[in-house]
Amino acid sequence: MPWIYPFANELVFANPVIMGILERVFYQEYVMVQMGVDVPFQGSDYQETHRDFRPLFSDRIVTPLYALAVNFPLVEVTAENGPFQMARGTHVLPREEGLEKVASGEIPMESFYMQPGDVMVRSPLALHRGSPNRTNQPRPMVVMGYAMHWLHTPKVDLTLPKDYYESLPEKLKQMLRCQLVESLPQNKVETYVNFKY
Incomplete structure (x- = not known):
């Protein structure tokens, strides 16, 4: 997403309530590393169940939280328009064990319905996926990433x-790990690197 209003706003990326949660989770300094948007359109399908990051050491060692994602929708999220789905507790399991438990139904893949103004703070190590949007309206969800x-x-x-940053x-x-430019590009082409684990 381009760094423009209303998202280029301290009340969004440095919201005091969200910062209070992050400061209780992260015992060291943390940085914001991402602001993006996830927008399934009509005809979208289930994403592959994945993690956004690898464990720090090994899949057999429970990784302390070193990154968090903060999601908030710009529209109501319903069963029909592609809710975010996550398997609770899988952030502390080896990936293959978590996938097996999800596949068997032992750990359900839950849909999270949200209203504008709701915020979800989650571990990117938990297994999750996007679900299909069966409506004719896009379902935008802002995702902000924070890491140690x-x-x-x-x-x-x-x-x-640069002038915004300097202000x-x-x-x-x-707190912002970013690239500074004299002015934002007008026609920046989105690049996507697949970081699903």
């Missing part, structure tokens, strides 16, 4: 105008 300051990933794509308080500057 020491984590570097090629998934980062946060580009800010921010120092604490917010330190």
Whole structure:
């Protein structure tokens, strides 16, 4: 997403309520590394069940939370328009074990219905997927990614105008891991790297 209003707003990317949650989860400094949007259209299908990140060490060692995703919808999310689906508790399981438990029904794949104004804070290590949009209206969901300051990933794509960045308080500057540009490109082509695990 381009870094423009209404999303280029401290009350969105540095919302005090969300920051309060992140500060209780992350015991060290963290950075915002992503702001994107997930928009299934009519005719979309189920995504492959996946994780957004790999464990830090091994699938056999429970990984402490080093990244969180914050989702919020721009429209009501219903059973018909492609709700986000997640299998609770799979963030602490080896991937294959989690997939087996989901496939057998031991751990259900739950749909999360949301209203505009709702926010979901989740572990990107939990197995999840997008579901089909069976309506004729797109279903936009904003996703903001936050990670511990020491984590570097090629998934980062946060580009800010230099003058906007320079106008921010120092604490917010330190929280944003971004590329600075003199002005945002008018016709930036979206690039997507598959980071499903």
